[in-house]
Amino acid sequence: MGNLARCEPAAAHSEFYTLGGLAITPDNTIMALAEDYLSRRQYGLRFRNLESGNWYPELLDNVAPEFVWANDSLTLYYVRKHKKTLLPYQVWRHTIGTPSSQDELVYEEKDDTFYVSLHKTTSQHYVVIHLASATTSEVLLLDAELADAEPFSFLPRRKDHEYSLDHYQHKFYLRSNRNGKNFGLYRTRVRNENAWEELIPPREHIMLEGFTLFTDWLVVEERQRGLTSLRQINRKTREVIGIAFDDPAYVTWLAYNPEPETSRLRYGYSSMTTPDTLFELDMDTGERRVLKQTEVPGFDSGCYQSEHLWITARDGVEVPVSLVYHQKYFRKGQNPLLVYGYGSYGSSIDADFSSSRLSLLDRGFVYAIVHVRGGGELGQQWYEDGKFLKKANTFNDYLDACDALLKLGYGSPSLCYGMGGSAGGMLMGVAINERPELFHGVIAQVPFVDVLTTMLDESIPLTTGEFEEWGNPQDIKYYDYMKSYSPYDNVKAQDYPHLLVTTGLHDSQVQYWEAGEVGGKITRAKNGPTSAAVMYGYGLRARW
Structure with a gap:
């Protein structure tokens, strides 16, 4: 600027x-x-x-x-x-x-x-x-x-009932879940819901995530089997054209398109081996050009390999995993493995590019993202299967994926590391309470770890809005369930892995004292010679 x-x-x-x-x-x-x-x-x-x-x-x-x-x-x-x-x-x-x-x-x-x-x-x-x-x-x-x-x-x-809308050429276009959890697309001239015309029906395994309107084209952003995709639909002929992508693990998104009277679509693309790229596509001709790509000095995409695979959780559910490593330094069963997890609010953790991650890959790390239940990667049901009284699925998916990745040779059993932030920091807390021997070290960024204290105090910022994610602990069944996994309430006398906890002094999402409390409690409880450090500062939410 x-x-x-x-x-x-x-x-x-x-x-x-x-x-x-x-x-x-x-x-x-x-x-x-x-x-x-x-x-x-x-x-x-x-x-x-x-x-x-x-x-x-x-x-x-x-x-x-x-x-x-x-x-x-x-x-x-x-x-x-x-x-x-x-x-x-x-x-x-x-x-x-x-x-x-x-x-x-x-x-x-x-x-x-x-x-x-x-x-x-x-x-x-x-x-x-x-x-x-x-x-x-x-x-x-x-x-x-x-x-x-x-x-x-x-x-x-x-x-x-969830819905959002746009308006163009005297018509309203609505993304709504009224007929299905994964949302459909509707059109109407009036506010009467009975007059809605269905353009795209809800589908069981495809989540409609967004859309953009043009004079001659409708472009939809969808998610299937953990990956996003774009389709352009001719509003006159109804011809449908998919936009192809090559990487096994990637993310694409609709960019800012302020001018509807054009055939040119702008969309973003990133993968674990491709820096963030802004494309412009002429939807009439199919011609595509790169408008901008994040510059990464010295980066050679050919040196790195990404994969998208599936592991079987303990209840038989297939869980997707995205990972990347430097081809030159990969040695089956010998590499340090860093496994990231989140799995809350229906948020999807996509397989995008990170320049700061390269330092780890260039030193032999394998970096993996487990797309656990509670996230939105596989649609609305995937989210619902990892919230409220099913939250244990989030933790089990993550731990089972770590075990599977080690068995498949993506890392050394003695060099497995975990990382997660906010609600993902809670996941890290549960992981080290339940399976401390699995990890050599864990990074918990601004972790939500004192679940009961926070959810019982409605004066804490954002607490009331969280009732529809975790439940209200004033209800005994939610209280007991939260207490069964809340990291702070389940610290025990045992050997813990090395632990780095970061927190933001003024963070509005997770209060800083949560990290201090759990870090101190683990330090007092641990048996072995492991280290536990808590860092306080600003903006400590970055994902590598």
Whole structure:
């Protein structure tokens, strides 16, 4: 961005800084910029006149990083967070050049299990207020042409119905799970749900993850057998063309496509041996070109081998694993093996590229990602089979995969390492409590390890929104189940592997004391000469 968004000297001298979001007015005259100086995801929103280069005097505090301009290029909609719980719960309207004290409250979410976010439709006709819990969603619409627009519900929320929408050429397009867990695509001109036309039905083994609208084309992003894919569908002829990829383990995604009146699609691609790449595809001709690829000095993709394989868990379920290693240094059964796991919230941990990982691969490490249940890699059922009272599947999948990888010769049994962050840090805690002998060392990044204490305290940021992931421990069956696996509550006197725990002092997702508590408890409990270190700092959430 060069000097365009150069911040004041405070940013250069701050211990922490991140740019959370950026939005430019439709007439290209004003830029809104969200910044975080604390690493707590409580952003400050500032404005710059792009013609004069001057900053406007107002500052909007404690906002989420998503915000949308109305079509008058003077009105901005933004989301405020609750000061105590940090939940994004209010939509406000700001007029550029006025003090924030004059801002208008547009909507306030009363249910503290729901999160509020904003975006704009492809048609530019509507500002979308998206309200979502872990299992239910609702969309409110604002007329983007009106500076004083009032929100109206497109379809009222109902339990376990999730939907999102876009609007283009006088029609609404909806991704909804009303007829199936893995979502279908629907089209309608009106808000009446009975008028929805089904374009793509829900399918048992294919998850519809997203879509992008063009004048002549509809492009869908899907996930099957753990891997993402893109299909382009001609809106006139219904011809379907798949976009091919070569790597055995990879991820592709729909990039930012702001101009629907074109045949050119922009999409991203990455694999464990291919740096992040932005492609532009002419959907009419099939011609494709690289717009941008992350530069990695000295990197030769031909030196590395990636694989996508399946292991059988203890209950007979097939679990996918993605891995990569340097071909020159691979020795069956002798390499150090680093196994990453997450498996929560239906989030997919994709087989993408990491430049920082290369240092390990170049020293002989095999790096593996286990796509355990609780993630979204194999669809909605895969997620549901690793949450609530089925959370043990997440832990078992990970441990069984580690055992299988060692038996298959991808690592030395004496040099197996684990790594995971946040909910994946909880997975690491369970793993070393249950199978400490399996690992030589474990890295737990900002780990969620004191499950019961956090889930019993609704004043802790984000706790109430987590009830639909772990359960509410006020219910005895969830309390007992959480206690059975909560890492802090299951530390015991035994030999533990070497342990590195990192935590963020101001992390809003996982409070820093959790890492300190479990690190100290393990240090006191361990029998052998292993080391346990806890590092406190900023932004310690990176995945290698």
